Structures are given as C-alpha cells and as structure tokens.
Amino acid sequence: MNILYRVFIDPFMQMGQAPDLLVQTLWEGLVAGVLYALIALGFVLIFKASGVFNFAQGIMVVFAALTLVGLHALLRKWGVSSGMVAAYLALAITIVVMFALAWCIERAILRPLVNQPDIILFMATFGLTYFLVGLGELVFGGEPKSMITEDLGLPRGAIEIKMLGGFVSLQKIDIAAAVIASVMVTSLALFFQKTRIGRALRAVADSHKAALSVGISLEQVWVVVWFAAGIVALTTGIMWGARSSVSFALEIVAFKALPVLVLGGLTSIPGAIVGGLIIGIGEKLGEFYWGPLLGSGIEAWFAYLIALIFLLVRPQGLFGERIIERI
Amino acid sequence: MKEPGATEAAAREVLLAVENVSLSFGGVKALTGVSFDIRKGEIRAIIGPNGAGKTSMLNVINGFYHPQQGRISFKGVTRNRMRPFEAAQGGIARTFQNVALFRGMSALDNIMAGRTLKMNRNFFWQLIRFGPAAAEEVAHRRRVEEIIDFLQIAHIRKVQVGRLPYGLQKRVELGRALAMDPDLLLLDEPMAGMNLEEKEDMSRYILDVNEHFGTTIALIEHDMGVVMDLSDRVVVLDHGTKIADGVPDAVKSDQAVISAYLGVAH
Amino acid sequence: MFYREAGQYKTSYEADQATFPVLQDRIGMIVILAVAFVVVPLTMSSFVINSVLIPFLIFSLAAIGLNLLLGYAGQLSLGTGAFMGVGAYACYKLTTIFPDANIILLIIVSGFASAAIGTVFGLPSLRIKGFYLMVGTLAAQFFLSWCFIRIPWLYNNNVSGAIEVPTRAVFGIPVSGPNATPVTRYLIVLTIVVVMTWIASNLVRGRIGRMWMAVRDMDIAAELIGIRLPRTKLLAFAVSSFYCGVAGAMMVFLWLGAAEPDAFNINRSFLILFMIIIGGLGSLIGSFIGAAFIWGLPIMLKSVPETFGISIGSATLEHLQFMVVGALIIFFLIVEPHGLARLWQIAKQKLRVWPFPY
Incomplete structure (x- = not known):
C-alpha cells in the first residue's frame, strides 16, 4: 500500500501543497522541451525532404556551437578588439561553414547513396557523426568551452516572479530561447509555405521521382534543407551551450531528441514541437516528483518510457501520417 | 468447354459462403451487403470496374480486414474475427495484385x-x-x-x-x-501486366491446378477473355455491391454489367 | 580455376542443403578451423591473442546476435550493449550464488537471462515498426544501463560499482580470473563461438530462418502464409539476446576480467551495429568480417604513423582515428551497401570463372 501511496498520491499532494514549485518545474520542463523540439525540428526537416534519419543532427548542434566559440576565440586572438564584433563575425562565418557542410554532405553522402535503403543512409549519418566528432576535436580541441553568451548580446540573470505564495525564477536566457525558437519555427513554416523552394521541398517530401519528373532539382533542395537544419542546429547549440558548456558531451542531447521525434511522428513539424514539450515537461515532473522513489538519474530513460507509452497507443506517433497497409 | 462444369458446380457443396458483408473505412464504403458463395472445386471469378471492392473482398475472406457486418463461413465454420494466419491454417492461400514476395x-x-x-x-x-x-x-x-x-x-x-x-x-x-x-486459392489479378504468351502460360497453370489438385480458386481478373474462358461462375461487383452473379455467358449479357463497364447515358 | 564446383554433382536434397555444398568451401573451413585451433595457440603471442583475437571472436558473436535480429528478422535494435550487459551481470550473479558450478555452463545459462530480458523489450515490436522501434530498444539500453549503476545487488554492493571476475577452474585448469592463461581463454571462446555460429547457420537455413526473413521482407504476406508475427518476432528477440548475452558474459569473464557499467553503454551497441552494416546484413560471414574490420581498423590505424616514423600526439591520433573510421564507413556504404560479405561473394564468383571474365 505504501508504495502505491508514494506513486499515485504523494506526488500530487506535493504538487498541491507547493504550487510555486510546480510552476517552476513546469517552466523548466517547458524550456528543456523547447530545446528538444529544436533538435527534433532539424531531424524532421531532413527526414521529410531526403528520407534520411539523420543521426548526426545532435553532432551538428555541437559542431556548430564549437565552430562558433572556436572562431570567436581565434578572432579575438588575431586582434579583433571588440568581443561583440568578433562574436557576430564568428556567427557569420559559422553560417557559411554550415552551408559548406550541407553542400559537402549532399555531394559526398546523399548523392552517391541515393535510392539506397533507409538503414544504409541512417548508417551513413553515423559515419558522418564520427567524422564530425573527430574533425571538431581536431580543429578546436576536446576540452569543454563556455558559450559566448554576453558577446552575442544574449541576456543574463533571472527574473523573480512572486506568485502562488512563493517565488518562481525565470532565467532570461531561457525566455530568449523560447522567443527565438518561436520566431525560427514561424519563419521556417512561412519559408516552406510561401516560397518556391519551399514548395519544391514539399514536393520532394511527397515523392522524389514525381518531383524529379516535374523538373525540381533534388540536389538543390537537399542542400537547402541540410543548411536549414544546420541553422537550426546552430541556434540550438547557442541556447544549449549557454545553459551548460560546449563540448561533445552535448552529443547526449541527440538521444533526448529521439523520443521527441518519434513521439511527434518523424515527419511532422508541429509533432516535433508538441513532442518536445511533452517530453520536456514530463521528464522534469517525473524527475522531480517520482525521481526520489527510484533513485536519481531516471531522466536517462524516462523520456523513452513516455514516448513508448504514447507509441503503444499510436504507433505512428502523435502527428505522423497514419500507416495504411495496402496489399 | 467449361459449360458442363458450370452446371456441375451449382450442385457441389459450398466451400465458402459470404453473407451480407459490409466493410467501410471511416466514411468510405468499400463493400455493402455482398453475398455469394464459392463451391468446392470450381473456378470462381470476381470482376468489376476499378475500385469496385474486389481486392477488399479477398482481404475480408482471408482475414486481413474485418467486416463491420455480415458473416463468412469457410468449410461450414463461421468465424467472427478470423486472423490472417488462422485463414492460412484453415487452408486459404493467396497471391497479390502487386507481387508480395x-x-x-x-x-x-x-x-x-x-x-x-x-x-x-x-x-x-x-x-x-x-x-x-x-x-x-x-x-x-x-x-x-x-x-x-x-x-x-x-x-x-x-x-x-x-x-x-x-x-x-x-x-x-x-x-x-x-x-x-490450399483448399481455396485466392488469385488477385494473376495476369496483370503480362503479355499474351505469359497470360496463356498462367491460364494453363491455373486450369492445371484446378484440375490436377482439385483446388478451388477465386480469381480477380480484368481480362474478360481470360475470365470467360477460365471460370465456372462469375460474380460482378460495382461500387461495393453485387450487381450480377452467374455463369459467364449469362453475366456477359447482363444489362447491369454492361452499364457498369461502359457507363450509362443519362 | 581452383574454386570451381563443376563436376560436383548433387544427387540428393540432403547434399544440396548441406552447410557447405561446395567442396572447396568445406576444405577451406577445415583449414581455417585447424589454424584457429592449433596454429594460433602455438604461434601467436599472448598479447595478440588477448587484445586482438579474443575480442574479435566475442564481438563476432555479438554481431551474429544482432544480425539474427536485424539482418534476418528485420527488427532494428540499438540495445545490443545492454543485452550483453545483462549476460555479464547475470553470469556474475550466478558465480556468486553457485561458486562451484562450471563457469562455461554459467556463461551459457546467463544467455537465457539475457534472452528473457530481450523478449520483454521485444514486446513493443508487436505494435511498432521501423525507426519507431528504435525507441523500444533504446529504452532498453538506457534503462538497463541505469540498472547496472543503480542496483547495488547486481554488483554485490561493491564500492567501486564494477564487477570483478573471480578465478574459476574447470577440471583443475583456471579459465577465468587473473590466473587463466590467454590461450585457455582463447580456446574456450573459440569453441563457444564456433558451436554457436554453427547453430545460427542451422537456424537461418531452416524453417525458422525463413520465417524471420519472411517477416523482414514483407510482414503482411508472411502472416497470410500462416506465420504468426508476434511469436516469430519475439523468438528473434530472444535468440538474438541470447547470443548477445553469451557474448557479454564472455567479454567480462574470458576477456576483460572486470567491467564497469560503461562497458555496456550505447556506444557498444553502435559498435556492434557498425560491424554488421559494414560486414553485411543477413550474412553470418559478414558478422565476422565486420567485427574484424571495426575491431582491427583502430589497431591498424594506430600502427600506421609509427611505420612511417611520424610522431603524432595521442589525442590528435584519436581524433584522426574518429575521422578515418567515419569516412571509411561512408566510403564502404557507397562502394558496397550490402557489406563486405557481398564483396566476398563477388570475389568467389570471379574465382569460379577465372581466368575468363564471365
């Protein structure tokens, strides 16, 4: 009985007794969820357009962040006196680097492997992961670095809000992250709905062959999509790096994004966002209220548990297209 | 040449009976109140224009779809929700419209x-x-x-x-x-996309299977020549309902069938 | 010219269905086994045996395990490392509970523990397919890794959190623990791997293998010819986990001698996955080739700069290694998406018609 009480009643009592703590936990879950959603968004873009389950998305996040920080340090060393100028110069160069990366990936991986089974392309992104880890550490070194939050003009500190008989503290950087994420998702949505290349992309997502037959260049679409995913990765990297430090340990976020992605349904942008929020909030609540019961560290698998439960009900994910089997 | 077989078939025992089967996906009705039977040892053709519900009918027979209404009895046994492997155990085999090897x-x-x-x-x-x-x-x-x-x-x-x-x-x-x-072999367009020679070969195999092994065959086919030559009896579906059922010659001259295939002037 | 089956007529279905239908293959296999069982223990240094051959064999077995699941039954799994861990921890607990039991027997028995756990984590496969299924096995990976750290009972409440292998003797010869010689351990590993490979080849060529492949290639059609999908999939998970479990138990007891939970983390799962993709999905030989490649490559890469007399810092070397391995994975996928085993097949075909082009 005691265990049932502790699982089913006690946590909710705690929530009721300290609503400010609950709000704080929800907020933290929300912020984590936004970041998960951003990584998942990068996955979804690529999966939709090229059918590649891009395992390297997590590494692209780290690689982008590392490039940004590393370039900033180099520029300062070479005599750019203003941190701000160096930061934005580094940002511009990093964007160019991400474009070059997208182009190289299209050339070296996608084009030779076109029409191969999904699992082969999936494996190729593993190869890419290894390559980027090696390259990133070779060029910028393996030690953890701190994100250049201040030079980029991102806010610091926290806002304390008095509510529900207590305090809820909101990190300004988290608020900025949420705002930037929303702006980015909106602009991506507009880009894909309103522009010519966006329409081409949706066509490619539906059918490669049909798109080719009406004269859409697959190569161009792929480069654009991988570049877009690279920009999403860069943004995620900045936000995530600002919360901890920049190193390849961040790679672990890729494993967090996976349940998000699957929960949302692989091909759906709204799915990635909703999935991210569900996992983020569910994880923080689980860790805070049920964690002590099981011992710490449950966040390593709790997200998967949530995703698995949802999947057992809807095997194609929340927003995934229903799998209709025809024979 | 098959006519004597046809009269014979009517007297044989029923292997599979489809009674008043209705099937819908969401709001789309695939089959509405279809009834027919397949008798032991015959070649039974199921024909109809595209989208008439022929493949759905086969899917219902071997348990891949479950009809909302109606009953299917096979070898005298009626099962409510037969699963595909149970159909296989019962002796129903199947080929597919798009090769499923x-x-x-x-x-x-x-x-x-x-x-x-x-x-x-x-x-x-x-x-x-x-x-x-x-x-x-x-x-x-x-x-x-x-x-x-x-x-x-x-x-x-x-x-x-x-x-x-x-x-x-x-x-x-x-x-x-x-x-x-199998006791009952379901063939879903066995000759689709074949040239004349291949069609002749396939027809020969089907007839041989029927004659040598005594296998009952249900056949979906678009080539009317083949259907009329091979089958003992024909059932015609259109928009998910049965519009004709009988020996090939009777079906061929049935007014409802002709309108379904050629369209009716309004 | 030498590899040619002309004149070898088969007069019975038994002969046609033999493990090695071609005479030259049979001879080749006998030679390989003779070398592995006799020549290697006599000539190789214990360093080579311990750090190259034993791990190669163990990873080959794990790769066969994953190949049965992914290559034959078509169920994507990223939990190989964890299932190996289950085998290792089960074996550790078994030796604690039955200190006098034959350790080889315990290694095999611990495979069953892994099979049981694997079956449980295979349950989502009854409803979820393809990439979505990754969530199920990743849940297994992260949950089990967590268990290895958080459940002290599993490592006998050791302060270090690691498991250490006690010395165990069979017929008076120490086979595990610090006193066992590399050659003894090598021979035991080799025997287990050979027997289990033979069993795997029996399975995949018979009714069960055909059921698995049918589910892999087209599950709907498989169901319509009377294959029960749930059973077939779960059997694949069970057998696969059994193989991984035995490999895991051997890894700790017959190779490393001690292990921390980290030995069974997600990277281990990926390593095994690389092996079968590079080696060839749905090929037992491919599992061996892949294991040799992925395990041998870093060792070879390490020796390359030395041979050319270039000195590179160890950190730089490691980074370069990552890059080279990554690039090679992509390269091989592009050259031969069906794995090195397919190259081997092509080579055999060429040999068959040599000296003519076809």
Whole structure:
C-alpha cells in the first residue's frame, strides 16, 4: 500500500501543497522541451525532404556551437578588439561553414547513396557523426568551452516572479530561447509555405521521382534543407551551450531528441514541437516528483518510457501520417 | 468447354459462403451487403470496374480486414474475427495484385516458406538440424521441387526473387501459394501486366491446378477473355455491391454489367 | 580455376542443403578451423591473442546476435550493449550464488537471462515498426544501463560499482580470473563461438530462418502464409539476446576480467551495429568480417604513423582515428551497401570463372 501511496498520491499532494514549485518545474520542463523540439525540428526537416534519419543532427548542434566559440576565440586572438564584433563575425562565418557542410554532405553522402535503403543512409549519418566528432576535436580541441553568451548580446540573470505564495525564477536566457525558437519555427513554416523552394521541398517530401519528373532539382533542395537544419542546429547549440558548456558531451542531447521525434511522428513539424514539450515537461515532473522513489538519474530513460507509452497507443506517433497497409 | 462444369458446380457443396458483408473505412464504403458463395472445386471469378471492392473482398475472406457486418463461413465454420494466419491454417492461400514476395530470399526459399505451416519439428531440432529436422526439410523440399517442376521455374530456383522479371515473380508467388496445399486459392489479378504468351502460360497453370489438385480458386481478373474462358461462375461487383452473379455467358449479357463497364447515358 | 564446383554433382536434397555444398568451401573451413585451433595457440603471442583475437571472436558473436535480429528478422535494435550487459551481470550473479558450478555452463545459462530480458523489450515490436522501434530498444539500453549503476545487488554492493571476475577452474585448469592463461581463454571462446555460429547457420537455413526473413521482407504476406508475427518476432528477440548475452558474459569473464557499467553503454551497441552494416546484413560471414574490420581498423590505424616514423600526439591520433573510421564507413556504404560479405561473394564468383571474365 505504501508504495502505491508514494506513486499515485504523494506526488500530487506535493504538487498541491507547493504550487510555486510546480510552476517552476513546469517552466523548466517547458524550456528543456523547447530545446528538444529544436533538435527534433532539424531531424524532421531532413527526414521529410531526403528520407534520411539523420543521426548526426545532435553532432551538428555541437559542431556548430564549437565552430562558433572556436572562431570567436581565434578572432579575438588575431586582434579583433571588440568581443561583440568578433562574436557576430564568428556567427557569420559559422553560417557559411554550415552551408559548406550541407553542400559537402549532399555531394559526398546523399548523392552517391541515393535510392539506397533507409538503414544504409541512417548508417551513413553515423559515419558522418564520427567524422564530425573527430574533425571538431581536431580543429578546436576536446576540452569543454563556455558559450559566448554576453558577446552575442544574449541576456543574463533571472527574473523573480512572486506568485502562488512563493517565488518562481525565470532565467532570461531561457525566455530568449523560447522567443527565438518561436520566431525560427514561424519563419521556417512561412519559408516552406510561401516560397518556391519551399514548395519544391514539399514536393520532394511527397515523392522524389514525381518531383524529379516535374523538373525540381533534388540536389538543390537537399542542400537547402541540410543548411536549414544546420541553422537550426546552430541556434540550438547557442541556447544549449549557454545553459551548460560546449563540448561533445552535448552529443547526449541527440538521444533526448529521439523520443521527441518519434513521439511527434518523424515527419511532422508541429509533432516535433508538441513532442518536445511533452517530453520536456514530463521528464522534469517525473524527475522531480517520482525521481526520489527510484533513485536519481531516471531522466536517462524516462523520456523513452513516455514516448513508448504514447507509441503503444499510436504507433505512428502523435502527428505522423497514419500507416495504411495496402496489399 | 467449361459449360458442363458450370452446371456441375451449382450442385457441389459450398466451400465458402459470404453473407451480407459490409466493410467501410471511416466514411468510405468499400463493400455493402455482398453475398455469394464459392463451391468446392470450381473456378470462381470476381470482376468489376476499378475500385469496385474486389481486392477488399479477398482481404475480408482471408482475414486481413474485418467486416463491420455480415458473416463468412469457410468449410461450414463461421468465424467472427478470423486472423490472417488462422485463414492460412484453415487452408486459404493467396497471391497479390502487386507481387508480395519475400524479395531478399531465393525462389526456393520463398516457396519453402509456403510450407511453414506443414513443418512442425520443434526449435531444438531446428538448432542442430540433424535427424528429424533434416529429414523434414528434405521431405518438404521434395514437394516444393514438384511445384517448381510444375511451374517450370527450376532454372531460377536459387535466384533472389527481387532480381527476377515480373512474370517469373508472379509464377514464384503462385508457387508459394501452392506450397501451402490450399483448399481455396485466392488469385488477385494473376495476369496483370503480362503479355499474351505469359497470360496463356498462367491460364494453363491455373486450369492445371484446378484440375490436377482439385483446388478451388477465386480469381480477380480484368481480362474478360481470360475470365470467360477460365471460370465456372462469375460474380460482378460495382461500387461495393453485387450487381450480377452467374455463369459467364449469362453475366456477359447482363444489362447491369454492361452499364457498369461502359457507363450509362443519362 | 581452383574454386570451381563443376563436376560436383548433387544427387540428393540432403547434399544440396548441406552447410557447405561446395567442396572447396568445406576444405577451406577445415583449414581455417585447424589454424584457429592449433596454429594460433602455438604461434601467436599472448598479447595478440588477448587484445586482438579474443575480442574479435566475442564481438563476432555479438554481431551474429544482432544480425539474427536485424539482418534476418528485420527488427532494428540499438540495445545490443545492454543485452550483453545483462549476460555479464547475470553470469556474475550466478558465480556468486553457485561458486562451484562450471563457469562455461554459467556463461551459457546467463544467455537465457539475457534472452528473457530481450523478449520483454521485444514486446513493443508487436505494435511498432521501423525507426519507431528504435525507441523500444533504446529504452532498453538506457534503462538497463541505469540498472547496472543503480542496483547495488547486481554488483554485490561493491564500492567501486564494477564487477570483478573471480578465478574459476574447470577440471583443475583456471579459465577465468587473473590466473587463466590467454590461450585457455582463447580456446574456450573459440569453441563457444564456433558451436554457436554453427547453430545460427542451422537456424537461418531452416524453417525458422525463413520465417524471420519472411517477416523482414514483407510482414503482411508472411502472416497470410500462416506465420504468426508476434511469436516469430519475439523468438528473434530472444535468440538474438541470447547470443548477445553469451557474448557479454564472455567479454567480462574470458576477456576483460572486470567491467564497469560503461562497458555496456550505447556506444557498444553502435559498435556492434557498425560491424554488421559494414560486414553485411543477413550474412553470418559478414558478422565476422565486420567485427574484424571495426575491431582491427583502430589497431591498424594506430600502427600506421609509427611505420612511417611520424610522431603524432595521442589525442590528435584519436581524433584522426574518429575521422578515418567515419569516412571509411561512408566510403564502404557507397562502394558496397550490402557489406563486405557481398564483396566476398563477388570475389568467389570471379574465382569460379577465372581466368575468363564471365
């Protein structure tokens, strides 16, 4: 009985007794969820357009962040006196680097492997992961670095809000992250709905062959999509790096994004966002209220548990297209 | 030539009875109140324009779809929700409109896979593949080789089926269904996309299966010449309802069938 | 010219269905086994045996395990490392509970523990397919890794959190623990791997293998010829986990001698996955080739700069290694998406018609 009480009643009592703590936990879950959603968004873009389950998305996040920080340090060393100028110069160069990366990936991986089974392309992104880890550490070194939050003009500190008989503290950087994420998702949505290349992309997502037959260049679409995913990765990297430090340990976020992605349904942008929020909030609540019961560290698998439960009900994910089997 | 068979068929016992079956997906009605029967030993054709619900009908028969209404009895037994493998156990085999072979396996393995239900040496014997398991494998191989000979595909026995041309794939698929020693064989457009020669071959195999093994066959086909030549009785579906049922000649001159195929002037 | 089956007529289905239908293959296999069982223990240094050959064999077995599941039954799994861990921890607990039991027997028995756990985590496969299924096995990976750290009972409440292998003797010869010689351990590993490979080849060529491949290639058609999908999939998970479990138990007891939970983390799962993709999905030989490649490559890369007399810092070397491995994975996928085993097949085909082009 005691265990049932502790699982089913006690946590909710705690929530009721300290609503400010609950709000704080929800907020933290929300912020984590936004970041998960951003990584998942990068996955979804690529999966939709090229059918590649891009395992390297997590590494692209780290690689982008590392490039940004590393370039900033180099520029300062070479005599750019203003941190701000160096930061934005580094940002511009990093964007160019991400474009070059997208182009190289299209050339070296996608084009030779076109029409191969999904699992082969999936494996190729593993190869890419290894390559980027090696390259990133070779060029910028393996030690953890701190994100250049201040030079980029991102806010610091926290806002304390008095509510529900207590305090809820909101990190300004988290608020900025949420705002930037929303702006980015909106602009991506507009880009894909309103522009010519966006329409081409949706066509490619539906059918490669049909798109080719009406004269859409697959190569161009792929480069654009991988570049877009690279920009999403860069943004995620900045936000995530600002919360901890920049190193390849961040790679672990890729494993967090996976349940998000699957929960949302692989091909759906709204799915990635909703999935991210569900996992983020569910994880923080689980860790805070049920964690002590099981011992710490449950966040390593709790997200998967949530995703698995949802999947057992809807095997194609929340927003995934229903799998209709025809024979 | 088939006419004597047709009158005979009417007297034979019913193997499968479809009674008042309705099936819908969401709001789309695929089948509405369809009833017909298939009698032992006959070749029964199911025809109709595209989207008439023919394939859905086969899917209902072998348990892939479950009708919202109506009953299906096979060998006198009525089951509410028959699952596909139960249909297979009962002796219903099937080929598909778009070839559904196991593409990564050889032709031989595909047909051997059709014997799965007949093989029952347990896991332990499978592990060491010695004694009973090996003997069983050889015994079934013998039967499979008979089918391979019958279908004249001995030369492609060990070729991966994904690499075979379409016509041969269709033949291997028929072989896999035959390997189940079925009581009822469902053929979904066995001649789609074939040239005249291949169609003639396939027709011959179908007739031979029916005559030599006594297998009852339900056949979906668009080529009217083939249908009229092969089948004992024909059922015609249009927009999910049955519009005619009878011997080929009667169906051919049925006004409802002619309008369904040619359209009616309004 | 030498590799040619002309004139070898088969007069029975038994002969046609033999493990090695071609005479030259049979001879080749006998030679390989003779070298592995006799020549290697006599000539190789214990360093080579311990740090190259034993791990190669163990990873080959794990790769066969994953190949049965992914290559034959078509169920994507990223939990290989964890299932190996289950085998290792089960074996550790078994030696604690039955200190006098034959350790080789315990290693095999611990495979069953892994099979049981694997079956449980295979349950989502009954409803979820393809990439979505990754969530199920990743849940297994992260949950089990967590268990290895958080459940002290599993490592006998050791302060270090690691498991250490006690010395165990069979017929008076120490086979595990610090006193066992590399050659003894090598021979035991080799025997287990050979027997289990033979069993795997029996399975995949028979009814069960065909059922698995049928489910892999087209599950709907498989169901319509009377294959029960749930059973077939779960059997694949069970057998696969059994192989991984035995490999895991051997890894700790017959190779490393001690292990921390980290030995069974997600990277281990990926390593095994690389092996079968590079080696060839759905090929037992491919599992060996892949294991040799992925395990041998870093060792070879390490020796390359030395041979050319270039000195590179160890950190730089490691980074370069990552890059080279990554690039090679992509390269091989582009050259031969069906794995090195397919190259081997092509080579055999060429040999068969040599000296003519076809």
